[in-house]
Amino acid sequence: MQILINAISLKQGGGLYILDNLIKHLSPKLKTIWIVPLGKNKMINNHLYVKIPLFLYSKYFLFIYYFKFVKKIVSKYNIDIIWNFGDIIIPNIYNQIYYFDWAYAVYDEDYIWSKMPLKEKFVRKLKVLLIKRYINTVKLVVVQTENTKRRLVEKYNTKNIFVLPTPIE
Numbered sequence: 773m774q775i776l777i778n779a780i781s782l783k784q785g786g787g788l789y790i791l792d793n794l795i796k797h798l799s800p801k802l803k804t805i806w807i808v809p810l811g812k813n814k815m816i817n818n819h820l821y822v823k824i825p826l827f828l829y830s831k832y833f834l835f836i837y838y839f840k841f842v843k844k845i846v847s848k849y850n851i852d853i854i855w856n857f858g859d860i861i862i863p864n865i866y867n868q869i870y871y872f873d874w875a876y877a878v879y880d881e882d883y884i885w886s887k888m889p890l891k892e893k894f895v896r897k898l899k900v901l902l903i904k905r906y907i908n909t910v911k912l913v914v915v916q917t918e919n920t921k922r923r924l925v926e927k928y929n930t931k932n933i934f935v936l937p938t939p940i941e
Contacts, residue, residue: 775804776851778842778858780824782809795819805849807842820849831895838862838902853911860899861906868910877903878923904928 777794798804798819806821809829822845828837842862845851854868861870876884877900885893907913907924913933915921924930 773803773852774850775802776842776845776849776854777804777806778854778856778862779806779808780829780837780857781859782857805845805851807845834859834895835898856910860902861910863902863906864909866909866911869912869914870907870910871914872903872907872920872924873916874899874903875920876900878920878927 800819804819806819807824808821824837824841827833828841838858838860842854843865846854846865852867854862854865855871856862856868857871857873859874862868876896888896907928907930911932913924913930914936915924915933916936916938918935921933921935924933
């Protein structure tokens with residue numbers, strides 16, 4: 773089984789902590805392909821880290837990354853399942869575990885959106901639309917809190933949600 777772990781947007785916070793913990797506990801027998809922030813092509817045990825073109829790290833090329841680039845990686849490496857830690861869901865990939873930690877998609881309060889610069893607001897609203905469109909196509913949604921789970925159910929009628937609290941050491 774080939775597993776792709778999409779971690780391109782994990783640079784800080786709880787998701788990064790969970791990812792670091794996952795890396796420590798993965799079996800070297802498990803074959804994984806990783807897309808990480810500013811990663812390099814290298815093989816460690818059975819874990820291959822894939823380098824991506826630098827321009828794809830920009831939020832303005834995010835859609836090319838999710839709609840084109842990841843699909844090429846899935847095809848190239850015959851990926852069976854994706855564990856997606858990215859900001860949005862990879863479209864039309866159904867064998868996907870989506871780690872949801874992007875609060876903008878479940879918080880509609882004015883104070884969050886009103887002071888945001890227009891360009892930022894536009895990009896974030898597009899992400900929200902994509903999450904709304906694809907959240908019910910993934911196998912499993914993983915969240916950090918019961919509150920986030922409740923909001924996903926209320927806002928998107930999301931099923932198959934698993935709460936995985938951020939571990940504290």
